[in-house]
Amino acid sequence: MQSIVCIGDSLTQGNYSYDWVKNLSKKMPFMEFINMGKNGETAKVMKTRLKKDVIDLNPDYVVVLIGANDLIGATNETAGKMYVDMFKDILVRPPCQEDYQNEMLQxxxxxxxxxxxxxxxxxLSPPPIGEGGPSSNEWKLGLEFSYICRNCVRTASxxxxxMDLFSDVQWDMIKMIDGNYKPLNLSLTKMSFSYMLSYILDWNNISWINNYKYTTDGIHFSKHFGEVIEDIVKQWVETYLGDDCVIQNDSVLNF
Structure with missing residues (x-):
């Protein structure tokens, strides 16, 4: 059985949002999915466990989705300090665009x-953070992060x-939010509340309860949101699995 390691932050770990890794494993039972997402991590923190959590596992496929916390920390001073406190043995300063670029290249x-x-x-480039729209600081920096990911891949074999997850999600969000943008309000209490609700409600209902259109709490995946990345990863893997798999689009970029 071939294996696929999915590594990243809470958007991959999936206990604060729609678990796209778990759902993909149900759709592709002939593959072993290994979830190596860790809540709260930045690119620099995740880099420290690449050997143990990815390389030593000798996987056939690897999916990397990291940068949401870098983006939050770079646009919110309080959050930036919080990440330094969380990972004081690794982070010497709050996340910023320059550090994200250096870490992604490494x-x-x-x-x-x-x-x-x-x-x-x-x-994968990190998706838009918050529902603030194209003029928000989070979305503007998210676009820069997408360019960073693209350019880093150009240096590799x-x-x-x-895959430009940022753009795919951005246009989907714009249609669904329909102009009803709202500033990002980081709330660990709301995240914890959403986590508890997930035992009795699905993520789309939790999104509605929290008064969000696309995310569950301004950051994490609702079911609709999560299915976007789910489809992207599924189609990417299928390009290598032979003629028995149906390829639904050709949007993967090769460099």
């Missing part, structure tokens, strides 16, 4: 150099690919 280079030659790697 992550791509490490995976390309250290993984077995048969392993395929997909780098052909087996490392990039």
């Amino acid at each position: 992550i791509v280079q490490i995976l390309d150099l250290k993984l077995p030659k048969h392993t395929k790697v997909l780098i 052909q087996r490392v690919q990039f």
Whole structure:
């Protein structure tokens, strides 16, 4: 059985949002899905566990989705200090665009150099954070982060690919939010409340209760949101599985 490691932050771990990794494992039972998402991590923090949580597992596929906390910390001073306190042995200053660029380049280079030659790697740009719309600081920086991910992949071999999750989600959000933008309000209380509700309600209902159109709390995946990344990853893997799989689009970018 082939294996796929999905590594990232809470958007991958899936206990504060729709668990796209778990749902993909149900749709593709012939593959072993290994969820290596860790809540709260930035790119620099995640980089420290690449060997143990990815390379040493000798996977056939790797999906990397990291940057949401870098973006939050770079646009919110209080959150930035919080991340330094959370990871004081690793972070010497709050997240910023420059550090994200440096860390993503190193992550791509490490995976390309250290993984077995048969392993395929997909780098996803982090999705828009918040429902503030294109004029919000979070969305503006999110676009820059997407460019960073794309450019880092261009330095790697052909087996490392990039998908612009930011743009796919952005246009989907614009249609669904329909102009009803709202500023990002970070609330750990609301996140914890949503987590408890998830035992009795689905994530779309939780999104409605929290008065969000697309996310559950301004950051995390509702079912609709999560299915966007789910479809992207599924279609990417299917491009390598032979003629028995149906390829629904050709949006994967090769460099």
